Amino acid sequence: MDAVALARWQFAATSVYHYFFVPLTLGLSVLVAIMQTMYVRTGDEQYKRMTKFWGKLFLINFAMGVVTGIVMEFQFGMNWSQYSRFVGDIFGAPLAIEALLAFFLEATFLGVWIFGWDTLPKKAHLASIWLAAIGTNLSALWILIANSFMQQPMGYTLRNGRAEMVDFGALLANPNVWVQFPHVMMAGVATAGFFVLGICAWHLLRGTYADFFRKSASIAAIYAAVGSLGVGAVGHIQAQHMIQSQPMKIAAAEALWNTENPASFSLFTVADEANRRDVFSIRIPRGLSLLAYNRLDGEVKGVKQLQTEAEAKYGPGNYVPPVAVTYWSFRIMVGAGGLMLLLALLSVLLVQMGRLHTTPLLLRVLAPAIALPYIANSAGWIMTEIGRQPWIVNGLMKTSDAVSPNVTAGMLAITLVLFVVVYGVLMGADIYLLRKYAKAGPAPDAPTQPMSVY
Amino acid sequence: MDLNTLWFVLIAVLFIGFFFLEGFDYGVGILLPVLGKNDGERRGIINTIGPFWDANETWMVTAGGAMFAAFPGWYATLFSGFYLALALMLVGLILRGVGFEFRSKDPRPGWRNLWDVCIFIGSFVPALLWGVAFGNIVKGVPIDGSMNYTGGFFNLLNPYALVCGVAGLALFTLHGALFLIIKGDHEIADRARGLTRKLGPVAMLLLAGTFAMSFKATDLFARNASISMIVAVVGGVTLLAAGLLSGQKRDGVAFAMTGVTIACSVVSIFAGLFPRVMISSSNPEWNLTITNASSSQYTLTIMSVVALMFVPVVLAYQIWTYWVFRQRVTTPTSEKPA
Numbered sequence: 001m002d003a004v005a006l007a008r009w010q011f012a013a014t015s016v017y018h019y020f021f022v023p024l025t026l027g028l029s030v031l032v033a034i035m036q037t038m039y040v041r042t043g044d045e046q047y048k049r050m051t052k053f054w055g056k057l058f059l060i061n062f063a064m065g066v067v068t069g070i071v072m073e074f075q076f077g078m079n080w081s082q083y084s085r086f087v088g089d090i091f092g093a094p095l096a097i098e099a100l101l102a103f104f105l106e107a108t109f110l111g112v113w114i115f116g117w118d119t120l121p122k123k124a125h126l127a128s129i130w131l132a133a134i135g136t137n138l139s140a141l142w143i144l145i146a147n148s149f150m151q152q153p154m155g156y157t158l159r160n161g162r163a164e165m166v167d168f169g170a171l172l173a174n175p176n177v178w179v180q181f182p183h184v185m186m187a188g189v190a191t192a193g194f195f196v197l198g199i200c201a202w203h204l205l206r207g208t209y210a211d212f213f214r215k216s217a218s219i220a221a222i223y224a225a226v227g228s229l230g231v232g233a234v235g236h237i238q239a240q241h242m243i244q245s246q247p248m249k250i251a252a253a254e255a256l257w258n259t260e261n262p263a264s265f266s267l268f269t270v271a272d273e274a275n276r277r278d279v280f281s282i283r284i285p286r287g288l289s290l291l292a293y294n295r296l297d298g299e300v301k302g303v304k305q306l307q308t309e310a311e312a313k314y315g316p317g318n319y320v321p322p323v324a325v326t327y328w329s330f331r332i333m334v335g336a337g338g339l340m341l342l343l344a345l346l347s348v349l350l351v352q353m354g355r356l357h358t359t360p361l362l363l364r365v366l367a368p369a370i371a372l373p374y375i376a377n378s379a380g381w382i383m384t385e386i387g388r389q390p391w392i393v394n395g396l397m398k399t400s401d402a403v404s405p406n407v408t409a410g411m412l413a414i415t416l417v418l419f420v421v422v423y424g425v426l427m428g429a430d431i432y433l434l435r436k437y438a439k440a441g442p443a444p445d446a447p448t449q450p451m452s453v454y
Numbered sequence: 455m456d457l458n459t460l461w462f463v464l465i466a467v468l469f470i471g472f473f474f475l476e477g478f479d480y481g482v483g484i485l486l487p488v489l490g491k492n493d494g495e496r497r498g499i500i501n502t503i504g505p506f507w508d509a510n511e512t513w514m515v516t517a518g519g520a521m522f523a524a525f526p527g528w529y530a531t532l533f534s535g536f537y538l539a540l541a542l543m544l545v546g547l548i549l550r551g552v553g554f555e556f557r558s559k560d561p562r563p564g565w566r567n568l569w570d571v572c573i574f575i576g577s578f579v580p581a582l583l584w585g586v587a588f589g590n591i592v593k594g595v596p597i598d599g600s601m602n603y604t605g606g607f608f609n610l611l612n613p614y615a616l617v618c619g620v621a622g623l624a625l626f627t628l629h630g631a632l633f634l635i636i637k638g639d640h641e642i643a644d645r646a647r648g649l650t651r652k653l654g655p656v657a658m659l660l661l662a663g664t665f666a667m668s669f670k671a672t673d674l675f676a677r678n679a680s681i682s683m684i685v686a687v688v689g690g691v692t693l694l695a696a697g698l699l700s701g702q703k704r705d706g707v708a709f710a711m712t713g714v715t716i717a718c719s720v721v722s723i724f725a726g727l728f729p730r731v732m733i734s735s736s737n738p739e740w741n742l743t744i745t746n747a748s749s750s751q752y753t754l755t756i757m758s759v760v761a762l763m764f765v766p767v768v769l770a771y772q773i774w775t776y777w778v779f780r781q782r783v784t785t786p787t788s789e790k791p792a
Contacts, residue, residue, distance in 0.1 A: 115505040285575075426548070
């Protein structure tokens, strides 16, 4: 494998791995803050136990998100120095602001929260988890402002051989940010909802700590439903936006080889990617037009036409992303999301009827369903980043021009193996701990011991 | 002051904050197996930095982000150039951060020892490598006309840079020991005090050695000589003062003094570098400077506004946390994982 391929594999491996922990941090920080708010407002000790139990699982997950995030920050400079030089004037700013506005908030106040149970007044302690949760979600906003520039560059000019910022406001107002950020936030809510719901289901099946987990499940079911509905609704708007801003990504995600009006929607396609044609395809007539424009006609451009347009604009080359990967990652994401919506709504319904804990069939499904948001989250990013290829910055810089010229394939292979091994071992330890604490259930209501935090 | 200079200064400030704060928690991590005789003591030692280490590490993340935003050329050259060293540092930081969080979560001795080793390695390796990195930055490394580092991994392991690394390691460890005298359980504090008596002179010697070698290996004192040299000497004096004050059990001031020594080292380095950010040993024409490695004036303006608005806020709430958790941490007696 050459250096570009290895650098891409390294980015894929480290970012998907990092993103294994991020959505749960985003969603669970807010959920734990909500639980603690209920405790402070009602004085009900059960909510305090919930805060502590789910908070502990949150912290085990959080540590992994933090340390793998540092790798992401270093990686742009280490593996992608040409990229860093080309977009640093724009891309560096949101990253620095993310650290200053978000990471400090999250790291400082999480420390306060962990150690402050007995030191701080109740309300100040509650404020600390909210500040940490806000910091966490703010960090998502700033990193997505940076990522949105790669998807849909705005507020820049090409000068001095690089992209330079000319309008910070345009960078922030980038419409891509305001579909991508709510999508990611809602995915975090859904992930946390399913994580909590799945663990509740496991205990409800066994009847352990029944009261505690029934109460947790009733909150988590609503949270999962809000997240699943939100992520789907925003996702729909996001896809409609993408038809305008990144038509090639959509064409690939739909395996739409030729421009169609009205455009059909592919339910299942086996394609001959090399020759850009279908081998076998089941399609819903007018389906894609309906999704794209909320009406039964309207042109959606196909891969071949977009390739021709791109060649006219950027010169000869292949401007088509890997279609099969984009197509299937999109479908896996949407499929998992659909299942999540179904399960979440069903859970809310049964909770309302007071029958969730007596419906073993659903409970048995909910525990393994924890995997669904993880599958959807990973597939979503794979679609987003692979579907943008061959560009690293859409229309401005190709991925193949972005790598560090002085970093050899050998060096990349060494660090790739290093990260994969370390990450693999840590994943084992992380899952071991999460399972152990999830199965153990909440601690008896003992006085808190700040000394035993670590 | 023009914006390029302002950002050069701001990045120096971020590194001062980072080395001052993370310096002592690296030191605490390094001293963990030395001063903690059993599991309870080791937990007590970790708890002295428990609420702080993550926020301290954020200073590094912010310094990196600021470098990317204000001097993308510097960020790109440094990070791609010091490639394998940074990869090792990353692995260290990963093991350390996870270690803090995971160690208490299982009572088995094997599990605890494993993460204690990770915390030690994860503190030791970065504490050493930051000195090596800055040693190489001031000494100069092979950089070509396209701002790319052309040396290999072993170019970075030259005697001067290694002495800088060991000196930094000793200084951070001493800084951590002084922190433990203030914050640790009384027994731990006594052991830390005993250790500083031996470690103090070693750190002093190493820093003096670095200072002497810098005359030959670098041009730190040849340029902007007054500032760099005076500041370096002040740093030496405060280190001596730290030793004397610690002897008189004026521990808070002694800790502040090693902090000043750390700050002086950073100022001395940055003053000596100015206006360069990376020195090319291949050709002085290929140096990276605050001008040719910087972002546009527009970006620097935006970033200045953001930094001047939020750095004071961050400082204020971070200082508040040290006040909240100001009491001495005692060694826990009961062994119950949280």
